[in-house]
Amino acid sequence: MSTPPTLILHHYPTSPFAEKVRLMLGHKNLSWKSVIIPMVSPKPDVVALTGGYRKTPLLQIGADIYCDTALIADVLEHIQPLPTLYPEPSKGMARTLAQWADSTLFWTSMGFNMQPKGVAQIFERAPPEAAKIFAEDRKAMSAGMSRQRPQDAAAAYKSYLRRLSDMLDDRPFMLGDVPCITDFAMYHPLWFTRVRTSVLADILNATPAVLDWIDRMAAMGHGTMEKFTAQDAIAVAAASTPAGLAGDIFQDEHGIALGSQVMISAENFGLEPTHGELVAATRMHYTLRRTDERAGLVHVHFPRIGYSLKPAHAV
Incomplete structure (x- = not known):
């Protein structure tokens, strides 16, 4: 071996x-x-x-x-x-939804998370200049990108969370009984809201099925x-x-x-x-x-x- x-x-x-x-x-x-x-x-x-x-x-x-x-x-x-990240028969769907989550869902969540309350929490223990340095760095990395305002992002985020909740109506993971690449791609933007900008995490409370799914995902841990x-x-x-x-x-x-x-x-x-x-x-x-x-x-x-x-x- x-x-x-x-x-x-x-x-x-x-x-x-x-x-x-x-x-x-x-x-x-x-x-x-x-x-x-x-x-x-x-x-x-x-x-x-x-x-x-x-x-x-x-x-x-x-x-x-x-x-x-x-x-x-x-x-x-x-x-x-x-265990596979791409279980059949939904491998193609899983990859496609993961790509959506890594782009549309991620940037929507960040538009919501990076409103002033969220930014204040992220940098509450950092030196005063840290938030400014971070903002300038990400501005350079996202040159030319259109970014959602927090108000627009909040409305879209709520809709997306309801859709994710619908996907979890009769199954423990997004596409079935076992997690796939879709779950991991959809998890990390929500993880940031729940863990890094927890002052804003009330947005998740309207979708308890999503919160339960987040707990199931987090229980996997990080390996050794x-x-x-x-x-x-x-x-x-x-x-x-x-x-x-x-x-x-x-x-x-x-x-x-x-x-x-x-x-x-x-x-x-x-x-x-x-x-x-x-x-x-x-x-x-x-x-x-x-x-x-x-x-x-x-x-x-x-x-x-x-x-x-x-x-x-x-x-």
Whole structure:
């Protein structure tokens, strides 16, 4: 029996998307190493591994760096197939609803959570300038995005919560008797409301079925965690070789050949590009090869959905 790989999660405790991954690790009863990263830039240790991408979280396995929780979910599924995140026969529906939750539901909840009362609670124990620094950092990451006002977000959030409650009328999880990727994607925005901006959590009280579901999800825990330093994680990358690329590694949609110098960036939030050599463009994801003076040779992986691929010289 092969030894399971060492999973290194780069995250911070209050990140909702990191909570999504932590809960998936718990669901699959996996052991992992925890590297705490800053909430805001600069993030030199993160950039040493990614080459530019700085959203939270990242999953590191040796010299392979996986960006975006949608791709991280697929990686965890490959490592530990059971219990599955994608139970049949609703796998396609589960992925589609998860994408909605990670975008529409998430940004609606954040529009509601980040009203003045919520922000005051988040930063109540932080230095006075912390909220301003955070706001400036997220403003830079969301340049060009339209953001909902708290009043509009509250109205939409209430409607979405009622819809989630309807989904839970006759089953314990969103699509059936067992949790799937939809549950994890829908959980983390609500977790932030309930845990991080609890002064606003009364909005959840009108949907008791949703509160009960949140409790069932939270009971999964976070698996077995061991603290790890960023320096040790970078040393692991430097001492490792990226995993081999298997199967059909090239599905061309851009007219960009393997071996080309390219850049990949998110389409709407956190637009900092990662530059490198394109070594795979599969049906589901991209892989860039890059070298860092501290981390050495690494492969950085992105999902296709939600990311754009361009030649490195493109403006």
